[in-house]
Amino acid sequence: DTGVSQDPRHKITKRGQNVTFRCDPISEHNRLYWYRQTLGQGPEFLTYFQNEAQLEKSRLLSDRFSAERPKGSFSTLEIQRTEQGDSAMYLCASSFTRLAGHNEQFFGPGTRLTVL
């Protein structure tokens, strides 16, 4: 296992279509994060899971967005009825998080979404 992987790396879709992205974290990492990054900006937090539980969701995550991590391993992020404003890089990160101390997050290469 060499790191966090994301699939697909690129996705082009038409407005109104649904898309789903997958993230495979580093094995045994208990936390998985989703971020979104638009051109020229830093990544913005969307949501995170501890094992299979979704513990926090950003206000950025509208009801068209849903994320799952059913068995506490890989995660999917689905966007329904895509809009042009959803065009961005979607980044996944994982960490082995303890209650105290440093918890480095390891990022995947991202999925670039273009909505036409």
Add this chain to the structure above:
Amino acid sequence: DAKTTQPNSMESNEEEPVHLPCNHSTISGTDYIHWYRQLPSQGPEYVIHGLTSNVNNRMASLAIAEDRKSSTLILHRATLRDAAVYYCIPKAAGNKLTFGGGTRVLVKP
């Protein structure tokens, strides 16, 4: 989350040191100061972190002001591979990362 202020960009010549400042005057007592960087077309990667004392690792050094309201990331000898956006992120253990605009570092050969 503590608000951060970083210069938009900095330039350096290859093999010279780079000092990247960050102001985080609203940092709380339990926040660690993290630095991540993002190389072109890649996800961010961890660089270094610290709480109160200066820290060194193979990538960089982190100098933290005594009042913890500012810090400086030091790249001792910049290489072309260090060209990236560097983000300063104060955060408590286990919390999500809150990225600001970061500092874009340009390294000239």
